[in-house]
Amino acid sequence: MKRKQFLHRVGLGTGALALSPWLTSCLTFSDDELQGSFRNRLPFPGQITDPSFNLSASSAEIEIPESLSLAAFQFNNSVPGPTIRHVKGQELNIQFTNNIGQESIIHWHGLIVPPEMDGHPKDAISGGAYDYEFSLNQRAGTYWYHPHPHRITGEQVYRGLAGFFIIEDDEEKALNLPSGNYEIPLVIQDRRVSDSGQIIYNPSMPERMMTGFLGDTILVNGAPSPYHEVEPGVYRLRVLNGSNARIYNVAFQDDLSFMVIGTDGGLLPEAIETNELLMAPGERADILVDFSGLKKNSIHLISKPFDVPSGGGMMGMQNMMGSSGPEQGTGFDLMEFRIDGESKQESVDLPGQLSESTFPEASSADRTRPIRLDMQMMNGHTINGRQFEMERVDERVEQGSTEIWEFINNSNVPHPMHVHAVQFKVLDRSGNRGLTPTETGWKDTVLVMPGETVRVIMSFNAPKGLYVFHCHNLEHEDNGMMANLEII
Numbered sequence: 001m002k003r004k005q006f007l008h009r010v011g012l013g014t015g016a017l018a019l020s021p022w023l024t025s026c027l028t029f030s031d032d033e034l035q036g037s038f039r040n041r042l043p044f045p046g047q048i049t050d051p052s053f054n055l056s057a058s059s060a061e062i063e064i065p066e067s068l069s070l071a072a073f074q075f076n077n078s079v080p081g082p083t084i085r086h087v088k089g090q091e092l093n094i095q096f097t098n099n100i101g102q103e104s105i106i107h108w109h110g111l112i113v114p115p116e117m118d119g120h121p122k123d124a125i126s127g128g129a130y131d132y133e134f135s136l137n138q139r140a141g142t143y144w145y146h147p148h149p150h151r152i153t154g155e156q157v158y159r160g161l162a163g164f165f166i167i168e169d170d171e172e173k174a175l176n177l178p179s180g181n182y183e184i185p186l187v188i189q190d191r192r193v194s195d196s197g198q199i200i201y202n203p204s205m206p207e208r209m210m211t212g213f214l215g216d217t218i219l220v221n222g223a224p225s226p227y228h229e230v231e232p233g234v235y236r237l238r239v240l241n242g243s244n245a246r247i248y249n250v251a252f253q254d255d256l257s258f259m260v261i262g263t264d265g266g267l268l269p270e271a272i273e274t275n276e277l278l279m280a281p282g283e284r285a286d287i288l289v290d291f292s293g294l295k296k297n298s299i300h301l302i303s304k305p306f307d308v309p310s311g312g313g314m315m316g317m318q319n320m321m322g323s324s325g326p327e328q329g330t331g332f333d334l335m336e337f338r339i340d341g342e343s344k345q346e347s348v349d350l351p352g353q354l355s356e357s358t359f360p361e362a363s364s365a366d367r368t369r370p371i372r373l374d375m376q377m378m379n380g381h382t383i384n385g386r387q388f389e390m391e392r393v394d395e396r397v398e399q400g401s402t403e404i405w406e407f408i409n410n411s412n413v414p415h416p417m418h419v420h421a422v423q424f425k426v427l428d429r430s431g432n433r434g435l436t437p438t439e440t441g442w443k444d445t446v447l448v449m450p451g452e453t454v455r456v457i458m459s460f461n462a463p464k465g466l467y468v469f470h471c472h473n474l475e476h477e478d479n480g481m482m483a484n485l486e487i488i
């Protein structure tokens with residue numbers, strides 16, 4: 001029932017991007033009807049500000065608005081997990097206790113920590129506790145945390161194990177960015193709902209091997225059809241694509257423009273104005289949006305339709321696979337902002353330069369390493385022709401060295417590539433897509449579309465030891481699209 005509503009709203013487009021399902025949906029519904037379609041107040045997870053804390057993973061049947069239910073995995077009885085918030089330099093003691101009946105381990109996505117603190121899949125525990133102890137030696141930014149066991153990360157994240165990890169520092173504080181009620185974390189996740197209202201995770205073999213698991217219902221901070229009341233002022237949105245496989249082209253109705261100020265590894269050198277921002281699973285964006293001066297009292301955050309290059313030319317693959325969610329690239333609504341009252345906010349002035357960043361020059365690289373992303377008919381996606389093996393070291397890099405990695409996507413589907421233990425800078429991308437606004441800053445996850453080659457540069461300064469890099473399409477990762485990276 002709910003699923004049909006959603007599909008109606010986004011249109012049943014089967015790849016006919018010219019018809020723009022989002023635009024046709026605007027023709028189908030009057031403003032009143034659209035307003036009524038967001039019924040649930042946007043929830044916010046609680047915050048952890050204590051440097052010593054427990055993250056307890058457990059399972060429970062939970063109810064979600066719109067009569068949905070989920071056989072959930074939860075951190076500290078919360079879906080999404082609590083937001084961890086600390087200042088740079090802080091030393092943390094975190095005890096992870098695993099009571100979900102599956103093996104698990106936590107990865108701090110974007111944080112640079114020693115190898116035994118990074119959540120390598122070999123460190124997964126089947127029960128009991130794992131003690132984390134590390135300090136936050138990096139820039140302010142919107143990071144996140146989620147499990148990282150081999151083959152079951154997708155299921156665990158999907159069922160609720162993910163949360164924000166926010167680091168603050170003095171450089172960012174000096175900017176007086178909107179904070180408190182004016183700073184809104186938004187984790188966007190698509191889910192698949194059965195006819196009986198259960199949120200289900202049952203990827204087929206082709207979904208594991210090809211497209212990943214695409215849902216038919218959007219949750220923001222764990223709620224479907226959410227709205228949030230704001231003043232007519234400037235807000236900072238910390239957006240995380242916490243979906244398993246779906247990419248969003250984040251935008252506002254009426255092409256309202258917004259400022260991108262930060263990404264995976266914190267503030268950009270300079271703010272960039274745009275009216276759309278492509279975000280793949282794992283990527284974060286810090287944006288400023290001004291709700292004042294609009295001619296109406298409601299505006300939707302949407303995902304605009306976008307083009308997915310076909311790479312090797314297998315068209316309509318998802319339909320062939322019998323997937324039930326809207327195809328990758330389809331447009332739809334995400335949530336509603338309701339604007340009311342008067343702004344009590346002091347003015348927000350952005351300086352020309354947001355942050356100090358010195359990115360390594362391409363000419364300073366010690367070597368270039370090709371990372372081929374291929375599709376093998378019986379195996380699915382591979383990295384340099386191989387699937388993940390727990391003990392095999394795939395790439396050895398020298399501590400202190402600077403390398404260019406060349407991600408070459410020879411397959412027919414997008415791969416958001418995530419490297420642990422570093423933040424990198426995107427150098428360039430083949431084809432005509434160019435760099436997105438977030439790619440002018442420090443990244444740990446980069447989208448490589450079919451047929452593209454994307455070059456990134458990074459210095460390996462993390463402690464020596466074993467880390468991983470992988471595709472952040474979680475079905476791809478679980479199906480072996482991951483490799484071991486050893487810093488020696």
Ligand SMILES: [Cu+2]
Binds near residue numbers: 381416473476477481
């Ligand atoms: Cu992938």
